[in-house]
Amino acid sequence: MATSGPGGGGRLERLGGTRLATRIAMVTERLWPLVLPVLLVAGLFLATSWFGLFRMLPDAGRHVVLAIFGLAGLAALYPLRFFRLPTERQVDRRIETANTLQHAPVSTQSDRIVGPEDALSTALWREHQRRMAAKLGQLASDMPRARVPERDPWALRAVVPLLLVIAFAYSTSPFGGAVSDGFRSHVVSNVAPLRIDAWVTPPPYTGRAPIFMTAEANRNQTAFTVPEGSAVSLRVTGGDGDETLSFTGQDDVAVAIEPEGTVAVDVAQAGAAPIRPTGTRQFSHTLDGDGALVLQSGETDLGGWSFSVIPDNPPVIAYADEPKRAVNGTLELAYTIEDDYGAVSARAVIERRDNPASNARPLYEAPEMALSLPRRNARDAKTSRDMTEHPWAGVETAIRLAAIDAANQEAFSEEKRLRLPERPFSNPLARAVIEQRRVLALDANRKPRVLDLMDAVTMRPEDTFSSMSHYLAIRSARSRLAQASSDEQLREVVDYLWEIALGIEDGNLSAAERRLRAAQEALRDAIENGASDDEIERLMAELREAMQDFLREFAERAARDPNMAMPEMQMDGQELRQSDIDRMLDQIEEMAKSGMRDQAQQLLSQLQDMMNNLQAGRQQQQQQGGQQSEMRQQMDQLGDLMRRQQEMMNETHRLDQMQRGQRQRGQNRGEQRGEQGQGQQPGPGQQPGQGMTPEEFAEALRQLQEGQGQLQSQLDQLMEGLRGMGIEPGEGFGEAGDAMGEAGNALGEAQGERAVGEQGRALEALRRGAQDMMQQMQQAQQGDQGGSGEGGRQQSSDRDPLGRPRATTGPDFGESVRLPDEIDVQRAREILEAIRKRLGDALSPELERQYLERLLDIQ
Template sequence: MAENDASRTWRPTRRLGWTRRTTFAAMLLERSWPAILGLAATAALFLIFAWFGLFRLMPDILRILVLGLIGIGAAGSIALLVFGGRRLRIPSAGDVDERIESTSRLTHQPLRAQGEQPASDDPFAAALWREHQRRMSDNLRHLTGGAPATRSERIDPFGLRAVVALLLVTSFAFSFGPDGGRIGDAFLRPLSVEAAGRRVDAWVTPPAYTRRAPIFLTSGDTQPLTVPEGSKFSLRVSNGESVGVNFEPAREGAEAVAIVSTAEAEAAAAAAGEGGNPGEGDRTAASDAQPEAQSGGDVAATVPADGPRDYEYTIAESGSLNVGTSFSSLGEWRFDVTPDTDPTIAFKGEPSEARNGALQLTYEVGDDYGVRKARGEIEIEGAEAAGARPLYPAPEMRLALPRRGQGVAEGKTSVDLTESPYSGADVELTLVAEDDAGQTGRSQTKAMTLPERRFLNPLARAVVEQRRILALDANKTRRVVEMLDAVTLRGDEFIANPTDYLALQAVRTRIATAHDDDTLRSAVDFMWEIALGIEDGDLSLAERRLRDAREQLSEALENGASNEEPRPADAGTARGDAGIHAGAR
């Protein structure tokens, strides 16, 4: 059994293979460390000069000289690695095993013995050697090659590498400021006007309806600024030569927008034949393309290369805005845009009819900055409305709004539509709210019948019905004429007042001979007067004058009219007329 154990060949474990690879890498790093440290130092010096903006401040000769010295230092480090007395030697397998044995403090070279063979071919010597290998393999546990020993203190006894590292970190932070430099400064000729000589004023003005103060920006603003949607970014640069302004949206896949100055946008509009001062939309659109040429030369030639420049941009989404030249940054700001949501409006209850016949609406409106106005939209219900030709537009319903503010509030409105040709019609009513940004919100649509004045006289009801039919569809003129003929067929027996009979005949003739819509509209108004006369006689006319006088008086009081100003129609006279007519009736 022992003879079989001695004859077994030792095989390296996976752990030993990993130890040899890490030891090889550590030894290779140690032997190449002087060259690596030299290259890192020269690269750090180059970045320090670039990020501190020193290359931009140097004359061309000095800049080329400094670059040459840095290049010589880098070349010397590489030459030391390849051709010097301490040139790089790749560690051999024996060197690696020797390093492991030395670091692991193994005696009698147990690791190297596993790879050696006896010099004699004697079987006894071979068996003895295998037994020696087996016993040495018992010591191959917990092997390590140790960490790389770079010994940088021998190369840099004064610790200058720490100073270089500190300057590198400081220059990197400095490069993000308005005076910071860029790597490209070392290879490009600097501008004649330095960035340090530019004055940059930037601010953001939120929309007026948000009631927020403008935000003045500084180059040190690193935190994202929260602004309302539609805020206007304004920028003024004391010298606009080679200045670029770009807005990069935060959403994925969006392309950056190049913003042109106000003067360039106006020149582009003039070159395109638009004339005048372009609006914000023109400036934004002009930012996506170069100004077109005009007959006198390029548009850019009409704008001075240097001098102050003004920029404006409407911020519609989150993103970052960068201002800078090819060599330095003049400012960078990030904006988180608060979206302006659409207003909301909804019925709080079913539309109802007041005692005086007016339509009463109760609703809730809301918006993040307040609703500017609201209205009710009316559409005729039914299939017949598709091909109809109405003589009058749907009545305008302006809704009263609660005190302006954020959130949801309740509103009430009473609209008198009893005299409208649409009164009594089957309609679909939708409430619409609009905010200062022009965004609209709509409620659900309700089908209803508009309130109408109730006529007790059958003849008056028939006239009002035909009036509504004619007003909502002028194509039904023939039908209305036929109905009026039927009503007046035996008027001497059924119409007590001859005046009403003559009025019906007159309106019938006007409708039958009408050549345009204006004549039909006058007939519609005439039919309303006829219906009122049939129902109330002269009393209804006096009531109308009294109501008109009250409305004029109320309007004058709301506008602050003084006692010396002439009053509108005399309400007392109208009231007296109403009493006289009532008595005569």
């Protein structure tokens, strides 16, 4: 066969494109039946994974299924070894067959002549090719024919794509699976669901409630502001068990927080193999500064929270006033305390500043003085402490105040110099004993000097001692001191010297005084701590007994000393009667039992001040003598006048209200009489004879008018008496006289309401006049006592020696502390009893019971 060149250039180019398309079609129809099994196996594996079937199988079953899919995949790959690419001849033959060409025109274009070529044979072959090429005008490639339906007449292959689409949609649900499930261990994939609980507990002293960070209300919040020292706790239940917690502070250094412990919990899943035991891990960390808390599982963040810590500032304590010696000799400290959440304790730090010897050996440490804390929502506080019995009394000291808060932060105030208050002794022998007692207590090395002084004092007892019992007491102390060989024995001698000095100075009065103070302190502590009613009643009984002993011994000394005033004698124009003290004690007990603790403590402090000033007044009485009886009589007369005016105003108001009520009943009686039948009895409020007749009203008003006139006359006499004493009555007395006259006229005209108003105006004017009279009397008394100038007036212008406002037993100016009256106290007690009764009801809700308990616990 001769070889010929190509013919019909354009047709041959189109023939190349047809050959390429036909080759692709032939490759596809040969490869597709071989690849389809592999694709079907892969589709089934994906569908199984996305349906979550691997999660439901135990590890052994999972391994078997994976092995089956692996073998099926290998089997599906095996037919690929028979794949062969089509040859050019096969492609040309496929084109000729597809286009129904005769005489193989496509193959002719690529054939060549076999044997020797000459010009004729070559020309003939080319002409043949040209003619065959003319038949290739419109060639078309053939479509692939894989003949898969012939191998799968039931079309089962379509099930796999359908399952694949459904499984992919199911995989997006919470219960869907993942492709990697088949390659994960069953233990890892079947852990209990992860639960995270996190909360912050502020320190108890802050009074703030815990913050639950994972609660529904705080679930979207990641930043929290908490007090310093708050404890953050995090509990992880379930999960993989590899959760870690770290805290990153302001220095950007992450600190790992180890779990406190693991509690094993068995969790089983129904319908599947038992789930491995998981643990509940508890993490805790104290927040001392700002930072962030991060919970992780491997490299995955499970949660994070940031904290802004409110610092707990140290307390601030400062003097509100200079430390001073109170009238009764106690050390009085006034101060202010401020803290974020309130201080828990305070004290006074006392140090010596009298330059002791370098080798001094003191027997006693510095006195300890605990300070009272301010009450709720208050800053100012005051503490008094009797240190006259302490051996340091009379020593030059420096005092600093210290306060400690709940975070154990301590702060100090500035230093104040003060000589510790000491008890004044008027007896020279008692003063000498106290002085040597102080010398021995501050330096035990000076024992020989004290012994020498005792020998000197007792050398001539007939010239030194008025009572031989005092001589014997000092000689006994001298013997004890000489035989003392230890500090404890020396301290016993110091205590004994104090008892000797008290016996020389006051006899048995000091024992009663100490008992009274102890009873007052015990009652104050009980009220502050919310003691029971039985405890309050017992302590009140002890206080009353101690008060009676103190006043009895005080009265006995006053009877022996004509210069001392009795407890019921006047002191600077005021009287201290036993009835006043009893009334105060009754009110203290009633208010303490009714829950009015603040008022009870205030009244108890006032009573203590009265007793303290009574002792101070005793010393002033010894120096100044008795009071002016004429002034006392004027005060008594004015007090009686104001009392009678008050009673008359009350009676006028009662009669006026009665008259108005009777008039109203008279108007209603006619209406009710028409409604009643002839055989009916009178209704309630209509009994015959009830009320007063007009004549009785007129007589009662006439008597009140006469009494009002008598009060006006007594006021005129009082004013004349004051002028005779050199005291000019103030404008208040004149206005009171005019108001009394108007009140009398109103009573004569039967105008009760107008009379009550004028009587009230008269009573108020009497109070103003009494104030002016008291000021003038005080100035006159100070002039007699040698006091002059502004300083002398300020000394006693506001308070009497008993610590009370002036004239509390006479006219009341309304300046004293208001005490609850009987109605207030009774009402408070009824409320308290109602709360207790409701609290005892077993059917009360728990929330209500907690609220009532908080009411009873209010300080």
